[in-house]
Amino acid sequence: xxxxxxxxxxxxxxxxxxxxxxxxxxxxxxxxxxxxxxxxxxxxxxxxxxxxxxxxxxxxxxxxxxxxxxxxxxxxxxxxxxxxxxxxxxxxxxxxxxxxxxxxxxxxxxxxxxxxxxxxxxxxxxxxxxxxxxxxxxxxxxxxxxxxxxxxxxxxxxxxxxxxxxxxxxxxxxxxxxxxxxxxxxxxxxxxxxxxxxxxxxxxxxxxxxxxxxxxxxxxxxxxxxxxxxxxxxxxxxxxxxxxxxxxxxxxxxxxxxxxxxxxxxxxxxxxxxxxxxxxxxxxxxxxxxxxxxx
Amino acid sequence: xxxxxxxxxxxxxxxxxxxxxxxxxxxxxxxxxxxxxxxxxxxxxxxxxxxxxxxxxxxxxxxxxxxxxxxxxxxxxxxxxxxxxxxxxxxxxxxxxxxxxxxxxxxxxxxxxxxxxxxxxxxxxxxxxxxxxxxxxxxxxxxxxxxxxxxxxxxxxxxxxxxxxxxxxxxxxxxxxxxxxxxxxxxxxxxxxxxxxxxxxxxxxxxxxxxxxxxxxxxxxxxxxxxxxxxxxxxxxxxxxxxxxxxxxxxxxxxxxxxxxxxx
Numbered sequence: 001x002x003x004x005x006x007x008x009x010x011x012x013x014x015x016x017x018x019x020x021x022x023x024x025x026x027x028x029x030x031x032x033x034x035x036x037x038x039x040x041x042x043x044x045x046x047x048x049x050x051x052x053x054x055x056x057x058x059x060x061x062x063x064x065x066x067x068x069x070x071x072x073x074x075x076x077x078x079x080x081x082x083x084x085x086x087x088x089x090x091x092x093x094x095x096x097x098x099x100x101x102x103x104x105x106x107x108x109x110x111x112x113x114x115x116x117x118x119x120x121x122x123x124x125x126x127x128x129x130x131x132x133x134x135x136x137x138x139x140x141x142x143x144x145x146x147x148x149x150x151x152x153x154x155x156x157x158x159x160x161x162x163x164x165x166x167x168x169x170x171x172x173x174x175x176x177x178x179x180x181x182x183x184x185x186x187x188x189x190x191x192x193x194x195x196x197x198x199x200x201x202x203x204x205x206x207x208x209x210x211x212x213x214x215x216x217x218x219x220x221x222x223x224x225x226x227x228x229x230x231x232x233x234x235x236x237x238x239x240x241x242x243x244x245x246x247x248x249x250x251x252x253x254x255x256x257x258x259x260x261x262x263x264x265x266x267x268x269x270x271x272x273x274x275x276x277x278x279x280x281x282x283x284x285x286x287x288x289x290x291x292x293x294x295x
Numbered sequence: 296x297x298x299x300x301x302x303x304x305x306x307x308x309x310x311x312x313x314x315x316x317x318x319x320x321x322x323x324x325x326x327x328x329x330x331x332x333x334x335x336x337x338x339x340x341x342x343x344x345x346x347x348x349x350x351x352x353x354x355x356x357x358x359x360x361x362x363x364x365x366x367x368x369x370x371x372x373x374x375x376x377x378x379x380x381x382x383x384x385x386x387x388x389x390x391x392x393x394x395x396x397x398x399x400x401x402x403x404x405x406x407x408x409x410x411x412x413x414x415x416x417x418x419x420x421x422x423x424x425x426x427x428x429x430x431x432x433x434x435x436x437x438x439x440x441x442x443x444x445x446x447x448x449x450x451x452x453x454x455x456x457x458x459x460x461x462x463x464x465x466x467x468x469x470x471x472x473x474x475x476x477x478x479x480x481x482x483x484x485x486x487x488x489x490x491x492x493x494x495x496x497x498x499x500x501x502x503x504x505x506x507x508x509x510x511x512x513x514x515x516x517x518x519x520x521x522x523x524x525x526x527x528x529x530x531x532x533x534x535x536x537x538x539x540x541x542x543x544x545x546x547x548x549x550x551x552x553x554x555x556x557x558x559x
Contacts (some may be wrong), residue, residue, distance in 0.1 A: 201399035
């Protein structure tokens, strides 16, 4: 035997075994977890994640302030973040901002909600029942390529200018991604899980609610998130063309007044609201599907 | 008493290109009441297809499968299945997975609770009731899957290579446990495996299958008391016989001649 091997073996010989009961092991494991940093450190760490966003805003500020020396009318073409901020305060004071935000938010949520209420069951049924899919698919794929914006003239004719018309446009935009993801979710259920359900005595209805629906949930959430994103796009397009209120209306109105700070404010708010809604959706997904790996 | 009867069963699968493939050819089998019956054979010999037919997941192209004289219809808990891929519901905890079949059987809640506790203890998973399958190791998942099938107290237990992914110690432990359960609560077990040693250790009889087309070549009787000693010369000889036979079939790499029987 190698001398080193012998030495190593001898060195190990004297060591006693440690830990006995599961409780003691659990205690040992807990003692190895590093202590939680204080709250202010955790908040700071969270904020630190946004360094790129902060840097972006800083560069924008510097560029539009110092750039004025070189580019004529840069203050109109690209107002700095500070100008956008004071525009926000300005509009807040006049009460227009909240009205416009709420008007847009209401339309998006109503339309995407309706698209979910109709689209999710339709998509699940299409994914689960091949014959139903065969019947519905041609119709769906015929309507789907028509851009929601192409519906605007007709929808104005039908509903006039107002909430109903814009909600209709957003609904059309959000509907298809929701249907298609729900369909994919139901269609791609692990066949072994279906068999397991059947062999444990589940009937068709039980199988749907205990296997197909939970199995399709991750896809349903993806569809809702995509639908929300596309819904925002359709909202602004719809409000740019014809609307009595909303962020799109605000942007279009500012265009005629040459107020580029208001335009930028509208853009920034749409981005921020989209980000917020997506965050809420992700949290909802985590709450509804604790078993899932997360989004 | 004959409980499961497979008579002249053939099954044709269509390949993706649309070619017809004979997955099973003229399979005839009789499994007795409360018999432990194993099916061994190389991969691609139709073991799993046969099990799927017995479970009712697929319909035979020719022939009939009967349980207690009645044609096998839709799947149900009377023929519970333990899948090779566990097939646990990822959205249910261990306990909810075990309760799934009990709920469908409309067993009262208190009794459900008792059964769940009993079977969780049996497969050694106490303390893991509220975990999700994703949080368990492969071996633990398979034990949940076995407990789930046992909990509905099926008259026939169909098992598709249930211990294939377990480590050797766990596997032997689970084999012993399965035998104990089977002896305590008699039921017919149809057990698919590619381990001949496992089949000999557990079974009353072993059907040996050959591929292309999938068919039963021979049914061997394991005539020894349990618990079995794998070093018993008779067991050693039986294992050697079956292994040699299978090795030849695999190395031939050629479909064996199909013996046409009077029935076909």
